[in-house]
Amino acid sequence: MDTLCSRMLLFLGLAPFMTLAATPPPTHQFTLENGLQVLVREDHRAPLVTSQLWFKVGPADEAPGQTGLSHVLEHMLFKGSSKTCADEASRILESIGAEESAFTYADATSYQQTLAPRYLGVVFELMADLMSTAHLHADDLSTEMAVIREERHLRTDDNVNAAVLEHFSALAHFANSYRTPVIGWMHDLQQVDAGELRHWYESRYAPGNAVLVIVGDVTLAQVQPLAERYFGVLAKRSVPLLPSPVELKVPGERQLTLHREVPAAQLLMAFNVPGLATAKDPRTVHALRLINAILGGANGARLQQKLMFTDRVFNRIDTVYNQMTRGDSLLLLTAELADPPLTDLAGAQARVWAQIDALRTTPPSLEELERARTQLIAQQVYASDSIQQQARQLASYPTIGLPWRLLDDDAETLAKVTPEQIRDAAALWLTRERLGVAHVHKAAANE
Structure with a gap:
């Protein structure tokens, strides 16, 4: 009964955003x-x-x-x-x-x-x-x-x-x-x-x-x-062939070590993933958007809850994924180790991997998925309050070769992503063979 009630509350919270998103001007x-x-x-x-x-x-x-x-x-x-x-x-x-x-x-x-x-x-x-x-x-x-x-x-x-x-x-x-x-x-x-x-x-x-x-x-x-x-009086001219910046199918794991005058040691991780224009199946991209929200790209995400607020491994940890690219994209994580300064970047990376592996093997709960989905749809609804943001969102589709109508279908598309698709996308794309890592150590001022 408690589970049913929580699902109903999540649905009721999502419903106003779905209604607004479904009635574009x-x-x-x-x-x-x-x-x-x-x-x-x-x-x-x-x-x-x-x-x-x-x-x-x-x-x-x-x-x-x-x-x-x-x-x-x-x-x-x-x-x-x-x-x-x-x-x-x-x-x-x-x-x-x-x-x-x-x-x-x-x-x-x-x-x-x-x-x-x-x-x-x-x-x-x-x-x-x-x-x-x-x-x-x-x-x-x-x-x-x-x-x-x-x-x-x-x-x-x-x-x-x-x-x-x-x-x-x-x-x-x-x-x-x-x-x-x-x-x-x-x-x-x-x-x-x-x-x-x-x-x-x-x-x-x-x-x-x-x-x-x-x-x-x-x-x-x-x-x-x-x-x-x-604009109609301007002469028609040949249009250049637009390259699609596509990544290798298996880029391989790469690691970079830097020594910089940063306030605290930093960890950066990036997975090579498709963008909306290069994905063979668009559902993969929408699953990746939700993975980003679940892991670190939204309020209450797993990495913040576990590794910032509970275990205090990091002062800051965020993830970002931009699907609106002409070519392939990245799911990027940036983090700063906690104070007093920790220096075990390998250990911190292992803690992040534990959270990623959990998502790779176990689907998120319906409640967690709906919370992430609600946050993404809410972002679209809030953006509609600004005519500038509306125009930028509309323009972003044709500039990468996609129809603008995908914007108006976005909430409906997100609503179709299942927990199992989240798990499968994580297992497919969040792998060491697609990973770049940077360990940024705090350097002395005179180094």
Whole structure:
């Protein structure tokens, strides 16, 4: 009876999220003759709209010796065009009250503006111009490269945790291009030239290699004529073949030992696993998402409960899994040993393995699975409160070659994962043959 009651309570807790997740707002899709994909999602709760232009290009596409080009291009795009002087586009956006940002991801580069709907045409005109007639002058590049190199110093080279993670990523992604840092390697940032950047721009910023996502207080009837007017006039160009960064079937166990000035010894573990675009069976990916939540990626997860709060092996332990990748992905664990400082990294790793082995051999209880599932669905529901987050979620699917409708089906898909599928996915993917490990020892300041 107690078990039945607990299941009913979990179901009642999950039901509101399932209801909200099952009723997405109206969403429209069309493609311009030049190949630009456009998604429009109506959300009339506030008089705002977000416009996000995503290009399918990132460090995963960069060749050795040319790392950092995608991020450099993001910096350079607003340095003048046929219609604007350097930084004038940003000043125009500021004058109409727009909030703007730009990001470079592993697989994509995104330019985002949030503003009053009546100014959407201004944003379209500016972005259509910048994606087709950006100047990219050598003098501007020289100045901006100094800024980017300093950014790398501050964010990575002088940040011990970021430097450790970058070093480890190059080991964990054993045979695929996700080992390339978004900002690029410093030796490549010393030699970027305007000709390289111009070629990268002209070959990657084609309409057919882009996705435009609009979410907010607009309708299809308002957006489509504006998109045709400003983006439809851009010439159709050939689209580059997008690589799929796929890992070896059996990468083998790898271990890295580092001595750094960290506050306490650190343990990093990464399993090579598929992403949603590379998985032969999508159910595997949804099982991995739930495994991540059960192990360490959500409140009340096993690793935190057992190894932080009960046994006090770690000060901090987290796991993360990003299924939204064009290629294969990682299930990544990062942890810091407890105070007073422990140094037995091998022993700590064995304690983590014990928790993983338990999941590999025994399915989670229905209660634990429902708790993890509820947390994942709740994250999607909370994200829908933000038009920016809605647009990012929608864009993430077509930029890796998948239909956006998978987003609206996500709660229903998660609801079908069984405890046995969790166990089987853990047994298949969380193995030593797919594992990269880093032991980071606390070094003395003068080492």
